Amino acid sequence: MTTPIHKGTALITGASSGIGAVYADRLARSGHDLILVARRADKLRALAQELTTRTGRSVETIAADLTRPEDLAKVEAVLKSDASITLLVNNAGVGATAPLLQSDAVEMERMITLNVSVLTRLAYAAAPAFVARGNGTIINIASVVALAPELLNGVYGGSKAFVLAFSQSLQHELADKGVRVQAVLPGATATDFWDAAGMPVQHLPQEIVMPVQDMVDAALAGLAQGEAVTIPALPDIADWQSYENARKALGPSLSRSVPAKRYAVASAKSH
Ligand SMILES: NC(=O)C1=CN([C@@H]2O[C@H](COP(=O)(O)OP(=O)(O)OC[C@H]3O[C@@H](n4cnc5c(N)ncnc54)[C@H](OP(=O)(O)O)[C@@H]3O)[C@@H](O)[C@H]2O)C=CC1
Ligand SMILES: CC(=O)[C@H](N)C(=O)O
Numbered sequence: 001m002t003t004p005i006h007k008g009t010a011l012i013t014g015a016s017s018g019i020g021a022v023y024a025d026r027l028a029r030s031g032h033d034l035i036l037v038a039r040r041a042d043k044l045r046a047l048a049q050e051l052t053t054r055t056g057r058s059v060e061t062i063a064a065d066l067t068r069p070e071d072l073a074k075v076e077a078v079l080k081s082d083a084s085i086t087l088l089v090n091n092a093g094v095g096a097t098a099p100l101l102q103s104d105a106v107e108m109e110r111m112i113t114l115n116v117s118v119l120t121r122l123a124y125a126a127a128p129a130f131v132a133r134g135n136g137t138i139i140n141i142a143s144v145v146a147l148a149p150e151l152l153n154g155v156y157g158g159s160k161a162f163v164l165a166f167s168q169s170l171q172h173e174l175a176d177k178g179v180r181v182q183a184v185l186p187g188a189t190a191t192d193f194w195d196a197a198g199m200p201v202q203h204l205p206q207e208i209v210m211p212v213q214d215m216v217d218a219a220l221a222g223l224a225q226g227e228a229v230t231i232p233a234l235p236d237i238a239d240w241q242s243y244e245n246a247r248k249a250l251g252p253s254l255s256r257s258v259p260a261k262r263y264a265v266a267s268a269k270s271h
Pocket of ligand 1: 013014015016017018019020037038039040041043064065066067091092093094095114141142143144185186187188189190191192193194196
């Protein structure tokens with residue numbers, strides 16, 4: 001059993017499998033107590049027991065379907081009231097691989113609820129408490145499809161583009177208030193995600209699939225290095241920086257009093 005220094009409590013959503021379960025393992029080992037959230041209570045309990053035995057940390061579980069308003073409210077209340085929480089891992093999410101014409105609009109809306117609305121509500125529950133204490137970290141799990149929406153289902157890509165943009169906005173607003181925000185953009189990662197999304201992970205070219213433990217270890221290394229956006233698979237961080245610099249360079253030209261000349265609009269101002 002390891003008993004490192006106590007680093008506060010991490011609340012992890014989607015902790016019953018995949019990326020969230022590995023975050024739970026790594027954070028418990030590095031000295032965090034945990035609150036694990038997902039629907040499958042049996043999986044959460046088994047993981048909690050294993051982690052407590054192995055690390056000596058306190059691990060609580062909350063069985064919650066975060067798309068149900070009453071369950072979401074329960075988790076929001078914990079984030080608002082438990083002053084020991086120093087870290088929120090906003091990880092619960094679902095995906096899809098089907099193109100628009102083969103997708104069900106109600107399922108797409110459910111995806112938006114979990115990937116966008118729930119993530120936003122939980123960040124809104126945590127951030128004021130973190131700001132009040134001048135300390136706290138929010139990790140938002142996005143995806144490389146935030147940058148490449150053509151890769152998978154378009155609503156999934158759009159939901160992850162939201163997570164990236166929202167994280168960047170939070171970074172901008174909260175950086176001087178002692179609160180850190182990291183967006184993590186995994187590429188294909190070997191988890192149950194793929195079965196639920198409609199394509200077994202074994203059907204992907206294996207050279208693009210990262211083991212889930214390596215993905216989380218890289219993301220936590222990126223956090224420790226102070227990265228605001230971590231793309232575990234990207235070999236050269238300079239490529240991301242050029243992309244960001246190009247985006248920021250557009251800034252001064254994006255809102256002007258006249259349309260661009262190429263549209264040949266006779267300005268209303270001259271009438
Ligand atoms: N695997 C991949 O290739 C990639 C994944 N991601 C993102 O990583 C995150 C985690 O996915 P991953 O670990 O891969 O997949 P998993 O399917 O293994 O994990 C998804 C987690 O979300 C939980 N969850 C799903 N629906 C709900 C709900 N309604 N309420 C509460 N919890 C819910 C699941 O638990 P339960 O069923 O018990 O509720 C599970 O713990 C997602 O946001 C995904 O978009 C990003 C890029 C790549
Ligand atoms: C990029 C991927 O392949 C991944 N499954 C994701 O969830 O975004």
